[in-house]
Amino acid sequence: MIDHIKEHIARVEQFSSSDINEIEAFRIAYLGKKGVLNDFFAAFKSVPNEDKKEFGQVVNQLKNAAQDKVNALKEAIESKAGTKNAYGDLTRPAEPLALGARHPISIVKNQIIDIFSRIGFNVSEGPEIEDDWHNFTALNLPEYHPARDMQDTFFIQTDPDILLRTHTSSVQVRYMESHKPPIRTISPGRVYRNEAISARSHCFFHQVEGLYIDKGVSFADLKQTLQYFTTEMFGKSRIRLRPSYFPFTEPSAEVDVYWGLETETDYKMTKGTGWLEIMGCGMVDPNVLQNCGIDPKEYSGFAFGMGIDRIALLLHQIPDIRMLSENDVRFLSQFKSAL
Known part of the structure; x- marks a missing residue:
């Protein structure tokens, strides 16, 4: 058993x-x-x-x-x-991945970089926390200069010489200090100014500034460069330059592009004139070149600067600048097609 x-x-x-x-x-x-x-x-x-x-x-x-x-x-x-x-069944198609969208600021910035890269401009970057020399003094804005009041500045309380940059011209100063002409560069980045926040202005925004330094550079070169940019960016070929004042350029001008008066929106944007201001520009002041170690007797150059946010509002018909920084997914998802 x-x-x-x-x-x-x-x-x-x-x-x-x-x-x-x-x-x-x-x-x-x-x-x-x-x-x-x-x-x-x-x-x-x-x-x-x-x-x-x-x-x-x-x-x-x-x-x-x-x-x-x-x-x-x-x-x-x-x-x-x-x-x-x-x-599961590995032969079945995968679940679709939800695609994000580029921010409208990034879209416009990349377009600007692409346009200027075609004519030989490289991209330079610098710190957002800057010192007085690079943000003001080297740009022909010495202490107590009245033009400093044009830019309400965020200063670092622990050191009055340190501040949040008010423009990306400070990057151009650093670039001129470390590079010899010929110089052809654009400087995109975020800047800060102590301004009231509204539908048309913010305490931080984005700029891109351009700089060209070489022998024999003239105002005609500046105008031709801006003409090329506006045609490529907006599809508008008519521009005008109005005399203006900037401490770091002389002569200086405001640049307007003829937007047209085809729609009611065009009338609102241009205040019925058809012309739209898009940037400031001018020939680099000899004092600025000298401050950066470049001989103004041998070299000349031009500079220009524009607001990326403003161009994004124009191109995409965005009614409120605050929408660019609120990170509302419903708003941002509209730009998926612009990837």
Whole structure:
């Protein structure tokens, strides 16, 4: 009898299947109410007393082996099923990924960079926390100069000589200090001014300023460069330059582009004139060149600067400049097509 039980133990250990129905049939055959184990337990009464201990141990060994075998085979099947559920059908198309959108400021900035890169301008960058020399003094704005009042400045309280830059002209100063002419660079970046926040102005905004220094550079070169830019950027070829004043350029001018009067929006944007101011420009003041270590008798140059935010408002008909910094997903998602 004991040998017969051991034969069953060997069969149990050899049994293997990945079919849940076969495993269930195996379980019933050994562990069911009418299974093999039930028969052995019933036969226990007829076993001689001297063999009962060994008989009981072998029967329990068969029971444990059968139970362990059933559990192991079922766990193997469940593990495979779990893996399949986790990864699914790998031949099916993947779930679509939600694409983000470029910010309108980035879109316009990249367009400006691309336009000027075609005519040899590189990109230069500098710190947003600047010192007085690079932000004011080197640009022909010495201390107590009345033109400093044109730019309400955020100063760092712990050091009155340190401030948040009010324009990216400070980057041009740093570039002239570290590079020899010819220089042809644009400086995009964020600037700060202590102004009231409204639909048309903000305490921080974005500028891109350009600088060209070489021998024999004239105002005609400046006008031709700006003519090229406005045609590429806006599709408008008519520009005009109005005399103006900037401490770091002389002569200086405001640049207007003829926007037209085709729609009601055009009338509102241009105040009924058809002309729209887009930037300031001028010939670099000799004092600025000298402050940056460039001989003004040998070299001349021009500079220009424009607000990226203002151009973004124009191109995309955005009614409020605050929308550019509020990070409203409903607003930003409209620019997905502009990637």
